Amino acid sequence: MELVTPGIGLIFWTALTFSIVFFVLRSFAWKPITTALKEREESITNALSAAEKAKADLQQLQSSNEKLLQEARNERERILRDAKSAADKMVSEATDKASTERNRIIAEAQEAIRQEKNAALAELKKQVADLSIDIAEKVMRKQLTDKSSQMDLVQSYLKDVKIN
Amino acid sequence: MNKSYIKYFIFTLLTLFLGNKVQADEPTEGGVFNPGDMIIHHISDAHEWHLWTTTGADGKEHHVSIPLPVILYSEKGLEIFSSANFHNDLQTYNGYKLEHEHIYLADANGTILTDANGKKLAPLDFSITKNVASIFISAFLLITIFSAVAGGYKKNAGKAPSGIQSIFEPLIVFVRDEIAIPNIGEKKYEKYLPYLLTVFFFIWVNNLLGLIPTGANASGNIAFTMTLAVLTGVITNLSGNSSYWGHIFWTPGVPLWLRPIMLPVEVVGILTKPFALMIRLFANITAGHIIILSLMSFIFIFKSVAVGVPVSAFVVVMTMMELFVAALQAFIFTLLSALFIGAATEEHHHDDHH
Numbered sequence: 144m145e146l147v148t149p150g151i152g153l154i155f156w157t158a159l160t161f162s163i164v165f166f167v168l169r170s171f172a173w174k175p176i177t178t179a180l181k182e183r184e185e186s187i188t189n190a191l192s193a194a195e196k197a198k199a200d201l202q203q204l205q206s207s208n209e210k211l212l213q214e215a216r217n218e219r220e221r222i223l224r225d226a227k228s229a230a231d232k233m234v235s236e237a238t239d240k241a242s243t244e245r246n247r248i249i250a251e252a253q254e255a256i257r258q259e260k261n262a263a264l265a266e267l268k269k270q271v272a273d274l275s276i277d278i279a280e281k282v283m284r285k286q287l288t289d290k291s292s293q294m295d296l297v298q299s300y301l302k303d304v305k306i307n
Numbered sequence: 308m309n310k311s312y313i314k315y316f317i318f319t320l321l322t323l324f325l326g327n328k329v330q331a332d333e334p335t336e337g338g339v340f341n342p343g344d345m346i347i348h349h350i351s352d353a354h355e356w357h358l359w360t361t362t363g364a365d366g367k368e369h370h371v372s373i374p375l376p377v378i379l380y381s382e383k384g385l386e387i388f389s390s391a392n393f394h395n396d397l398q399t400y401n402g403y404k405l406e407h408e409h410i411y412l413a414d415a416n417g418t419i420l421t422d423a424n425g426k427k428l429a430p431l432d433f434s435i436t437k438n439v440a441s442i443f444i445s446a447f448l449l450i451t452i453f454s455a456v457a458g459g460y461k462k463n464a465g466k467a468p469s470g471i472q473s474i475f476e477p478l479i480v481f482v483r484d485e486i487a488i489p490n491i492g493e494k495k496y497e498k499y500l501p502y503l504l505t506v507f508f509f510i511w512v513n514n515l516l517g518l519i520p521t522g523a524n525a526s527g528n529i530a531f532t533m534t535l536a537v538l539t540g541v542i543t544n545l546s547g548n549s550s551y552w553g554h555i556f557w558t559p560g561v562p563l564w565l566r567p568i569m570l571p572v573e574v575v576g577i578l579t580k581p582f583a584l585m586i587r588l589f590a591n592i593t594a595g596h597i598i599i600l601s602l603m604s605f606i607f608i609f610k611s612v613a614v615g616v617p618v619s620a621f622v623v624v625m626t627m628m629e630l631f632v633a634a635l636q637a638f639i640f641t642l643l644s645a646l647f648i649g650a651a652t653e654e655h656h657h658d659d660h661h
Contacts, residue, residue: 146350
């Protein structure tokens with residue numbers, strides 16, 4: 144019975160001490176501790192979500208980089224292709240132009256040659272005619288004397304003539 | 308700052324032990340060892356802090372104890388004096404007699420005064436007994452330790468805990484996340500967390516102090532457990548919302564004719580909850596002490612080394628177990644307090660079935 148009979152003194156001192164401990168700890172320990180714990184947990188949660196976000200951002204950046212790189216690659220290929228086709232075009236154009244020019248020059252040259260030839264022929268004809276007239280004149284003049292001498296004369300004139 | 312406090316505390320304790328020790332000579336009572344008396348003596352409260360007893364050359368026992376202040380309130384008024392004053396043949400001082408750690412009114416011859424019905428007359432005893440002193444020590448330890456822990460949070464704001472802070476942080480977080488939040492709920496737990504934390508560490512520290520040899524059995528005393536159980540009961544009923552009281556006075560979900568019958572059952576339920584808390588803590592701690600003391604008694608009964616060795620091994624095992632029980636009972640008391648508070652503050656929906 145002794146053991147299960149609570150004494151008033153111990154009840155009083157337990158209640159008093161517990162109350163003092165409770166009020167002291169509530170304001171000087173539990174409040175700052177729970178507040179600090181909460182703040183730290185929140186900051187950790189925030190830091191974690193920020194890291195997660197940064198990771199996602201980085202991933203996005205990487206994929207956009209990849210896209211950009213792919214675009215650049217495509218662009219390069221396109222430029223190269225264009226340049227090649229332009230060069231090919233230029234070469235073929237140049238070739239065409241050169242061949243037309245060549246043809247034109249050849250044609251001109253042929254024309255000139257033909258004209259020169261014609262001119263030379265005309266000159267030749269004229270000289271032949273002149274010569275013929277000269278010879279004929281001289282022959283006509285000598286004819287009056289003697290036949291054999293006329294022949295000799297013709298012969299001698301012909302010796303003088305140099306056909307160019 | 309805190310270190311200097313601790314030094315001061317140790318210094319005070321040492322002066323108490325060395326400076327104020329009192330040697331009282333008492334005749335041995337027949338020299339027969341009575342384990343029952345020894346155990347009851349050890350688990351009961353006392354007006355002095357007994358340290359050890361030696362038997363002198365004259366065959367008398369010398370008790371070395373720290374005397375504690377006796378505070379009495381009676382018709383004669385408030386009286387405060389040292390318990391050392393009772394160390395005389397009659398165990399009587401100034402009209403008070405100390406008999407089996409109870410103080411009664413007595414005459415000059417040491418005869419206890421009785422009233423007309425033969426009941427012994429006693430003053431109200433508010434003495435700083437061994438248990439009270441032990442509770443004071445626990446209060447000092449709690450305030451010192453948790454001021455240091457709180458200081459750690461100021462010093463390491465936003466950083467990882469260090470030192471004593473990292474020892475207690477898991478325990479504080481445990482009480483919050485495993486006891487308060489699951490039982491009371493995310494919304495309301497903050498209001499009750501300081502009480503739950505205080506009650507947890509208060510009981511635990513007192514349990515541990517009780518395990519120290521020569522220590523007091525404060526948390527195994529029914530007055531101690533009753534005070535805390537009543538506190539939980541008061542907090543539970545003061546926090547009770549309309550749904551809680553509705554359940555008690557007009558239990559929903561039961562047939563109408565049963566409701567008046569349920570009323571006394573529910574009202575008794577208000578009392579049985581703290582009562583269970585009181586008995587559980589008292590019985591667990593006291594039983595642990597009784598087991599250890601019973602084992603120890605074997606040594607003095609058989610007066611044999613062959614018994615002493617295995618008994619010591621058993622006592623070591625039991626003490627380990629008691630260390631576990633010390634934490635476990637603090638946890639259970641706190642858990643049940645949280646459960647009762649949670650049940651009283653829970654929001655019920657009207658269409659709920661119970």
